[in-house]
């Protein structure tokens with residue numbers, strides 16, 4: 001049904017009222033004033049005038065009139081003034097368009113309407129004459145429900161917030177952005193004074209963010225206020241937030257050891273924090289470059305400087321701080337720092353090439369010695385009195401004379417200055433997510449736009465696919481920080497997986513029932529239950545568990561879903577845009593498709609939670625990050641679409657298409673993180689050519705001396721009720737090595753729990769390191785790595801709450817660590 005109140009201002013003909021007719025898209029339904037007789041028509045199907053329904057009525061110029069057209073699959077009807085004026089039978093496709101317009105038609109709009117339209121209604125069914133009459137006599141009611149705050153950060157009553165904290169507030173519905181201002185959204189310090197700040201609102205996430213214009217004070221209380229009532233924040237209809245919302249938090253007591261310097265102008269710097277967190281270096285503060293000063297820097301031992309331009313005053317501050325003993329790691333530094341870094345700058349650059357780590361250097365020891373790819377632009381320097389930790393290569397086998405990573409000792413106070421000639425953060429993002437300029441392109445020769453199209457074929461050198469190239473570069477950064485800071489204090493880190501696991505299989509399957517009958521989700525889950533050891537613990541990842549992505553009308557019943565979810569399996573949504581689209585669609589279009597299918601899915605599976613992980617049919621991925629944003633707005637926070645594919649390209653090569661072994665947040669095109677984790681699907685039953693070779697290679701490289709740790713995703717389709725040869729092989733090989741097999745949701749719970757855990761209060765005094773940890777409930781089995789070497793010698797005693805803590809000694813990527821299970825508490829480590 002299409003309905004509107006119409007007031008034409010002239011006798012203009014060939015004008016659209018509303019609908020979706022587009023010639024190139026096989027016509028479509030539209031209320032239209034025809035080009036010949038100038039009467040209201042309902043177009044149906046393709047461009048065949050004879051098929052259309054002629055209302056027989058000419059618009060009344062200068063007068064409001066209510067018009068409506070319906071089609072019930074057999075008969076088209078036209079109503080004027082609430083009365084049926086014409087009808088005719090129609091069979092066939094009414095059209096395939098997705099180009100909806102008011103007052104125009106065609107993909108390139110034309111047929112512009114003259115006059116006014118009001119109270120436009122579109123239904124996905126044919127209204128009766130009585131219903132049309134009711135609509136005619138009732139105006140569309142304005143929505144009058146006030147907006148509600150659904151989330152506020154930092155959490156009310158929380159402590160330990162970063163001095164660079166940017167409070168956020170999320171609403172349950174779209175907000176009028178002009179109502180969210182520095183007056184209606186404020187941060188106040190302990191005296192009640194308003195902290196100068198900027199405020200921004202994202203309609204995509206319905207979240208407002210407040211960015212203070214100075215670093216917050218340590219150990220101080222702050223209150224955030226979102227104004228309700230008159231003059232307060234309002235939704236898109238002008239409904240005011242009912243009451244003022246306030247919440248309070250306290251900043252961390254003192255600076256942590258590491259400062260990450262970001263830049264609002266170049267937001268890739270904010271991804272540095274994502275890298276440190278993934279590597280378990282949890283104790284850092286993030287602050288915008290505008291805030292750095294000698295006083296601020298004096299609180300930190302290590303500064304990781306993201307890609308940013310610097311003022312001469314900032315160069316002076318950083319130089320003075322390094323002279324005084326500070327440890328600087330600069331990513332694609334401003335060339336004003338060249339002297340401090342011991343480098344000679346040029347204007348030449350080299351993009352998207354290779355580097356080779358010198359494994360004979362202390363920081364390079366334990367990192368892969370083969371050439372590996374970086375992405376983005378590297379500046380070409382020559383070495384002054386710095387040493388090269390890694391060298392740029394123009395190809396996988398051709399060295400250049402330019403360093404990729406350098407280190408220089410500065411002055412007599414133990415200061416050191418290191419540089420990555422390229423922006424490590426951008427490189428990690430683009431190694432993981434592909435080439436942004438290829439986003440939305442169909443490139444791999446297999447119908448459908450997928451993530452691998454952004455890699456195909458030269459972005460990833462498949463001869464390097466066995467190496468987690470992004471991870472190795474992240475670990476070089478961590479090694480540099482750890483080695484550089486060894487004269488100040490040993491830096492503890494969280495391990496990647498529970499209980500010291502070096503690998504985990506993340507099992508899943510897509511189930512295309514009911515189209516592919518009878519569906520195999522229940523069979524697959526039963527089979528995994530059979531393969532699980534008797535008496536196994538789900539929470540300790542001892543049982544074989546998996547995810548299955550299903551359609552809303554899957555053959556899996558709501559009752560079955562409830563039972564399997566209670567047993568620790570995950571049932572998620574398999575969104576479908578269509579069978580392997582070759583054209584991008586917008587974020588709004590994708591969101592609406594997700595909404596339709598998700599509401600059907602939720603209506604069917606009422607007994608289980610809304611999905612938190614997702615893989616789309618054909619792993620459709622229309623552009624750089626729209627799908628991640630669509631997922632985030634709908635509570636889906638782990639994405640399984642990055643998929644090793646297709647067979648002729650990487651099918652015979654086990655490894656890391658994304659260069660990373662663990663889930664990390666997506667980054668937007670700007671580099672700003674999106675709170676949805678990318679989990680690589682390394683193994684698929686439509687591209688993995690040899691299950692045994694692939695799983696064994698992945699697991700052995702993770703468990704063995706290469707240290708290519710990872711969470712390895714698998715899509716072994718749950719379409720059929722029979723044992724899946726790929727799933728059987730993967731589970732058998734994992735179990736033979738003691739490697740857990742878990743669902744995507746179990747992995748997300750762990751990643752969120754690890755992310756929410758903290759290492760704080762690092763203090764070095766008189767040969768002893770003390771720190772406190774909080775371990776989130778989701779991070780069951782968390783382990784800590786503590787360097788064995790400290791400023792005053794080797795670790796000689798470790799205790800918590802006065803009790804000795806047992807540890808093992810392991811060398812991880814060239815650095816010796818004490819490794820132990822950690823819980824919430826205070827720790828004391830003596831080095832002598």
Ligand SMILES: [Zn+2]
Pocket residue numbers: 510512574616617618
């Ligand atoms: Zn599918």
